[in-house]
Structure formats: C-alpha cells, structure tokens
Amino acid sequence: MGLGVVLLCAACGCRITAAASRGGADERAPGPGRAPGRNISFEGPASASNAPPQDAWYYLERQASFGPRNPGSAGHQKVAEFLVSELAKSADDVQVQPFSVVYGGATYSMANITALFRSAAGDERPFILLGAHFDTRPRAERDPIPARRFTPIMGANDGASGVAVLLEIAGVLGRTRPPVPVMMAFFDGEDLGTSIDSMFLGSRHFAEKVNPSHVRYMVLLDMVGDADLDIYVEGHSQLSSPDLVDRVWSAAERLGYGHVFHREVRYHILDDHVPFIEKGIPAIDIIDFDYPYWHTTLDTVDKCSPRSLQIVRDVVLEVILRDETAHSPLHKPEGF
Ligand SMILES: [Zn+2]
Numbered sequence: 001m002g003l004g005v006v007l008l009c010a011a012c013g014c015r016i017t018a019a020a021s022r023g024g025a026d027e028r029a030p031g032p033g034r035a036p037g038r039n040i041s042f043e044g045p046a047s048a049s050n051a052p053p054q055d056a057w058y059y060l061e062r063q064a065s066f067g068p069r070n071p072g073s074a075g076h077q078k079v080a081e082f083l084v085s086e087l088a089k090s091a092d093d094v095q096v097q098p099f100s101v102v103y104g105g106a107t108y109s110m111a112n113i114t115a116l117f118r119s120a121a122g123d124e125r126p127f128i129l130l131g132a133h134f135d136t137r138p139r140a141e142r143d144p145i146p147a148r149r150f151t152p153i154m155g156a157n158d159g160a161s162g163v164a165v166l167l168e169i170a171g172v173l174g175r176t177r178p179p180v181p182v183m184m185a186f187f188d189g190e191d192l193g194t195s196i197d198s199m200f201l202g203s204r205h206f207a208e209k210v211n212p213s214h215v216r217y218m219v220l221l222d223m224v225g226d227a228d229l230d231i232y233v234e235g236h237s238q239l240s241s242p243d244l245v246d247r248v249w250s251a252a253e254r255l256g257y258g259h260v261f262h263r264e265v266r267y268h269i270l271d272d273h274v275p276f277i278e279k280g281i282p283a284i285d286i287i288d289f290d291y292p293y294w295h296t297t298l299d300t301v302d303k304c305s306p307r308s309l310q311i312v313r314d315v316v317l318e319v320i321l322r323d324e325t326a327h328s329p330l331h332k333p334e335g336f
Pocket residue numbers: 137158191295
C-alpha cells in the first residue's frame with residue numbers, strides 16, 4: 001500500500017491559500033522541495049488567522065489516534081495527509097517530496113513533507129531547517145514480550161513527539177514571522193529497517209537535493225516527549241557543530257532548563273541529522289535516548305508529558321525567534 005498523499009491532494013481538489021493568508025506573498029518555493037517534489041497548491045478557506053492555536057500535546061495525541069504510522073500502513077497515510085492539511089494553515093508553502101524505497105522485497109512509497117515560513121523581511125533563504133521524522137517503526141524488536149516483537153509500535157515518543165513540537169511551532173510562526181526564514185522538514189523512512197542503508201531514508205533524500213548554501217543550520221527533534229526528560233548533548237552533534245550545540249544549550253539555560261538540557265555527551269546517535277553534517281551543514285540532534293520503551297509496544301502516550309514537549313518548544317522558539325546571534329555564521333562541519 002502506498003502513501004497516496006499526493007494523489008489524494010490532487011484528487012480532492014481542495015485548494016489552500018496559505019500564501020494569501022500570510023499577506024499575499026507569492027508561492028515561489030525554495031530549493032529543496034521544489035525540484036523533486038510537488039507543490040501542494042490548493043485553495044480554500046484555511047487561513048492562519050482563522051486557525052485555532054493547538055499545542056504540541058494535542059498534536060501528539062492526534063498522531064497516536066492514527067495508530068502505528070509505519071510505511072505502508074493506514075496510519076502512515078493518515079498522518080501524512082494530516083501534516084499537509086495542518087501545515088497549510090500556517091506555512092507560506094507546503095510541499096510533498098515523494099520517493100520510493102525497495103526494502104525486504106517490497107517497494108514502499110514515501111514522502112517528506114516540507115513547510116516554509118518566510119522571514120519578517122519576506123526572505124525565503126537561507127533558512128533554519130527544523131526536522132523530525134513522522135514514520136514509526138514497523139516492528140517492536142526490543143519488546144520485553146517476544147511475541148510482540150513483530151508488532152508495529154505506536155511511537156508516541158519515537159515519531160510523534162518531535163512532529164508534535166514542530167506543528168505547534170508552525171502555528172506560532174503562522175502568527176509571528178521569524179527574523180530569519182524557517183523551513184520544517186517532516187522526514188519519512190527514518191525507522192524502517194535494521195541496517196544503516198535502510199534508515200534515515202527521507203532525510204538522506206532531502207539532504208541529497210538541498211543546496212547547502214540555502215541552509216543556515218539544522219536542528220532535529222527526536223524522542224523529546226519522555227515524561228522523564230533529560231537531554232544530553234549528542235556526540236556527532238558536538239563533534240561536527242559545537243557552536244550550534246552551544247547556541248541551543250545556552251538558550252535552554254537562559255530559560256531555566258539547565259536541569260533538562262545537560263552539557264555532557266552521553267550517546268553518539270546516528271539519526272536524521274547525519275546526512276546534513278555529511279553535506280557540511282551545521283546540524284544537531286535534540287534527543288533523549290534514555291527511554292526504556294524505545295522500539296517496544298510500550299512507547300505510548302502515557303509515557304510522554306505535555307511539560308516535556310513544552311520545554312523543547314520553548315527552547316526551539318528561543319533560538320529561532322529571540323536569539324540575537326542567529327544571524328552570525330556557524331562553524332561548518334568538515335565531514336562525518
Ligand atoms: Zn526509532
């Protein structure tokens with residue numbers, strides 16, 4: 001079963017005037033999504049000013065309501081459609097970037113979804129890139145009960161949490177233009193396979209297409225919903241992009257979240273930020289990897305908390321809206 005979001009959008013005939021709701025800006029899109037993707041250009045009554053603000057917890061529960069969201073599942077298709085319709089309420093431009101992957105003898109139709117928020121000055125780039133994966137793992141291989149290890153996970157934390165925070169931030173950016181452009185990328189295929197060549201599929205696809213000069217830096221959110229939230233600096237982030245780490249962790253400390261954002265490196269994690277580091281783009285992973293329910297059927301909503309999502313939301317907003325150093329260049333990674 002394919003993803004179908006592009007076909008559905010084309011078939012339903014609805015048109016969303018995201019650009020019109022943002023003051024009549026045109027719908028020209030920046031580089032990464034345009035060439036390989038499809039401009040979701042539909043018009044309708046949606047408008048940022050009419051959209052009630054929703055918080056990240058609402059978005060986490062909403063994603064969970066779709067069930068497991070592994071590629072090929074009904075939930076996967078539903079969450080992709082939901083992302084497109086929800087982002088169109090606030091973003092200047094929403095695009096679907098389809099791709100397909102052969103894995104385990106099956107062909108999976110996947111798609112990244114991007115949302116652009118122009119700056120107060122109307123600029124489209126260079127943009128800050130915020131990322132999260134929206135797919136969930138097709139098998140709970142770490143489940144304590146062996147019989148459940150081929151069951152798709154709910155992914156309340158591993159999947160829904162990062163997306164939830166970004167969707168709330170999208171609503172904020174729909175009401176308050178950022179000082180510099182922001183692009184969000186909702187990656188597909190992060191958690192499909194078991195080896196490195198069958199993971200990070202969407203982020204790799206996106207990173208292959210993007211012009212590095214269009215990206216100021218990249219911040220990835222993954223597993224940020226744990227009710228017992230402790231975020232340690234991720235090792236590859238520190239090695240490749242130390243000044244971006246410092247920028248984000250300093251923002252957390254300014255907000256009084258130094259007890260959650262720890263300066264120590266605890267894990268080196270291969271995740272959706274790696275393809276960007278490999279392209280010389282400063283990129284970090286905000287992740288709490290001390291999560292006992294990781295890749296189990298127990299990764300459910302009750303293991304997460306609204307407070308955790310709110311802390312991460314606050315830190316990201318502090319960085320992208322209020323950090324006066326945001327215009328200064330960052331040291332670029334020299335490789336991975
Ligand atoms: Zn995972």
